[in-house]
Amino acid sequence: MDRIRIVGGNPLHGIIPISGAKNAALPLMIAGLLTPETLILDNVPRLADVAQLQRILGNHGVDIMAVGKRPGDGQYQGQTLQISAADIIDTTAPYELVSRMRASFWVIAPLLARMHEARVSLPGGCAIGTRPVDLLIMALERLGAGIDIAAGYVVAKAPGGLRGGTIDFPKVTVGGTHVAVMAASLAKGTTIITNAACEPEITDLADCLNKMGARIAGAGTPRIEIEGVASLHGARHTVLPDRIEAGTYAIATAMTGGDVRLAGARPELLQSALDVLAEAGAEISSDAEGIRIVRNGHGIRPVQVTTAPFPGFPTDLQAQLMALMVRAQGASEITETIFENRFMHVQELARFGARISLDGETARIEGVGTLRGAPVMATDLRASVSLVIAGLAAEGETMINRVYHLDRGFERLEDKLKACGATIERIRE
Ligand SMILES: CC(=O)N[C@H]1[C@@H](OP(=O)(O)OP(=O)(O)OC[C@H]2O[C@@H](n3ccc(=O)[nH]c3=O)[C@H](O)[C@@H]2O)O[C@H](CO)[C@@H](O)[C@@H]1O
Numbered sequence: 001m002d003r004i005r006i007v008g009g010n011p012l013h014g015i016i017p018i019s020g021a022k023n024a025a026l027p028l029m030i031a032g033l034l035t036p037e038t039l040i041l042d043n044v045p046r047l048a049d050v051a052q053l054q055r056i057l058g059n060h061g062v063d064i065m066a067v068g069k070r071p072g073d074g075q076y077q078g079q080t081l082q083i084s085a086a087d088i089i090d091t092t093a094p095y096e097l098v099s100r101m102r103a104s105f106w107v108i109a110p111l112l113a114r115m116h117e118a119r120v121s122l123p124g125g126c127a128i129g130t131r132p133v134d135l136l137i138m139a140l141e142r143l144g145a146g147i148d149i150a151a152g153y154v155v156a157k158a159p160g161g162l163r164g165g166t167i168d169f170p171k172v173t174v175g176g177t178h179v180a181v182m183a184a185s186l187a188k189g190t191t192i193i194t195n196a197a198c199e200p201e202i203t204d205l206a207d208c209l210n211k212m213g214a215r216i217a218g219a220g221t222p223r224i225e226i227e228g229v230a231s232l233h234g235a236r237h238t239v240l241p242d243r244i245e246a247g248t249y250a251i252a253t254a255m256t257g258g259d260v261r262l263a264g265a266r267p268e269l270l271q272s273a274l275d276v277l278a279e280a281g282a283e284i285s286s287d288a289e290g291i292r293i294v295r296n297g298h299g300i301r302p303v304q305v306t307t308a309p310f311p312g313f314p315t316d317l318q319a320q321l322m323a324l325m326v327r328a329q330g331a332s333e334i335t336e337t338i339f340e341n342r343f344m345h346v347q348e349l350a351r352f353g354a355r356i357s358l359d360g361e362t363a364r365i366e367g368v369g370t371l372r373g374a375p376v377m378a379t380d381l382r383a384s385v386s387l388v389i390a391g392l393a394a395e396g397e398t399m400i401n402r403v404y405h406l407d408r409g410f411e412r413l414e415d416k417l418k419a420c421g422a423t424i425e426r427i428r429e
């Protein structure tokens, strides 16, 4: 498996182009199952998760064509995918494919809505907690589906088709909201979703579905109303920029010092994270081109942060912020409220000399002046990139093992950082 070698100490200077969002591209690709016509998605990031979802959709009979570069496309232009689910030949999503990526479970919604049946393996994904799917199942049941769980598979049936209903989520769930929105789009009648997730990726999905002929109002708020339609048609949609990738490079710049422009990033998608970085001492500005982050001279101030659903501080930036706080001048506290076990990075950050203690869902970080490079390994995507951030600021060499997780969510990470002056290389094995 590939490794990444970093020699730390260089401040970052330059421009980092922000890719299309993984967490928007995945549900958008899955939405391609809802129509027999072609859905064209622009700005799809080149990621292992996207490739894996292509395989999963292919297994259902979906044709996916990646359109090559067009004249004028830059080095990091996202790819264009033409997704055509004219004939769905198989409504089973097998364990071998689904167990590698949690979001692939969401195919259950369009398969059930369009084909009136689906058999989908219980999902896998990052090791960040138990991650049940009870609320996704509840949402489908509220739309009239009969659900059984047998031999590790969720078997869903709606012989006469789904019908509209009320779905009141007891807890905010991004995946649950994606599933409810997709399924309700083809259900008979009106669906009201309350306590819906407000994440920008939900709005992106709803915008695309509306282009396909769906009637969805209120996406981006806790109350979504959907008037089901009999069928959806083809459309063209551009995936929104990745707010987690943007936040990650903003934190990396705050960590190393320097001056970086995040080209294409949209500040309103990560305002809570930018506010925290400003509190920690970074200077942040934005314009139509993106976000600029500068930290010169002065040190990093400690912060107190609690993760929360959007527009709160995202759990997907918690590990990266913790890496930054390892170098703060004083003690910080970070409380993780979304996933109960998203602290796998703590023991790995300790290898750099970090001083972090855990008390339930709160981590207390005592800032240390200097980090030292180390061999490290992480078991999930954002934890892995927190180790990259630590390595960029550490004295000497850091070797990140098992970079498979990084490739799930960060497109050409080492190229983007190298272009800003980092000493970083991939060792292929
Ligand atoms: C591909 C994708 O977009 N992944 C994101 C998505 O994951 P995902 O959609 O899996 O996360 P959810 O928002 O559903 O999870 C939020 C919380 O609800 C719980 N829960 C969820 C479903 C359920 O049926 N029962 C239940 O109890 C989860 O265990 C967790 O504690 O949102 C998370 C929260 O912003 C992000 O960290 C992930 O990066």
Ligand SMILES: C=C(OP(=O)(O)O)C(=O)O
Pocket (backbone or CB within 6 Å): 023, 101, 102, 103, 125, 126, 128, 316, 381, 382, 409
């Ligand atoms: C946890 C994440 O992804 P997934 O939900 O696919 O595991 C993530 O993107 O940080």
